[in-house]
Amino acid sequence: NVEDFQGVGESEPNPYFYQNLGEAEYVVALFMYMCLLGYPADKISILTTYNGQKHLIRDIINRRCGSNPLIGRPNKVTTVDRFQGQQNDYILLSLVRTRAVGHLRDVRRLVVAMSRARLGLYIFARVSLFQNCFELTPAFSQLTARPLHLHIIPTEPFPTSRKNGERPSHEVQIIKNMPQMANFVYNMYMHLIQTTHHYHQTLLQLPPAMVEEGEEIQSQETELETEEEAMPVQADVPSLTDAGSSQEASASQTETTPSQTETTPDQTGAGSNPETLSPPSESTATMVGPEAAAAEADTPQDTTSAAEETK
Secondary structure (H helix, E strand, C coil): CCEECEEEEEEEEEEEEEEEEHHHHHHHHHHHHHHHCCHHHHEEEECCCCCHHHHHHHHHHHHCCCCCCCCCCCCCEEEEECCCCCCEEEEEEEECCCCCHHHHCCHHHHHHCCEEEEEEEEEECCCHHCCCCHHHEEEEEEECCCCCCCCECCCCCCCCCCCCCCCCCCEEECCCCCCHHHHHHHHHHHHHHHHHHHHHHHHHCHHHHHHHHHHHHHHHHHHHHHHHHHHHHHCCCCHHHHHHHHHHHHHHHHHHHHHHHHHHHHHHHHHHHHHCCCCCCCCHHCCCCCCHHHHHCCCCHHHHHHHHCCC
């Protein structure tokens, strides 16, 4: 049951353009409350019996909710006639009128309005007006058998594990009018914002000691990575002493084995493929010169051949 808000019930800015600010604010406040509890916004639709109220509810949603990620937007905000043949889990229904019943006197329209919800139906209306309408008496006699004020359980989030018909274990809060509901939703929203902000600060801000320790560990890891990168480079580059010793070893090996250097051309010419030969290295090229000739002259075979020629 929704009473007048600031002394005003239904209003008619234009002919047949009926609005009810109190019901519109009440509907949007309940929608925000459900979303803050975790109800999916796309599972909630808001219906009304007049186009004027539809536009008023849309304006309030744009101001109150907008693109707020904590709330979102309902699946649809439309009239009962436009929503015919469709359903949703939760329906918030505003009947608007407070002076006369209007075209809702047609029972078929009321049946359509009250049969769109699968799980939950919330009706906002002036009960004293509609329960005295003869055509609507059977339906409203069942509705008035229930409490006429909104009962909520703020500590029971969605989805609930409580079975249908089971008494809630948490405290039930009774909302008597729209301003009370609006203030409650505002306080609930601000509490959620502060809790979320404090939670993010706890996660993002670390104590100074932990920050310094993390920086030291990171610097040590960087030094280790630098040393690991430098080690293979030093292993690949030979030192000057290693290069000199390798050259001396190759020279001594060449001097001690002159016969092998002489027989190498014959063997390569006889049995190897010239196309597969690799180009001579620098160490081999340096041996083809005066030192190689001197090495050949010092061999015993050369000395004996020279003695025979002199004879």
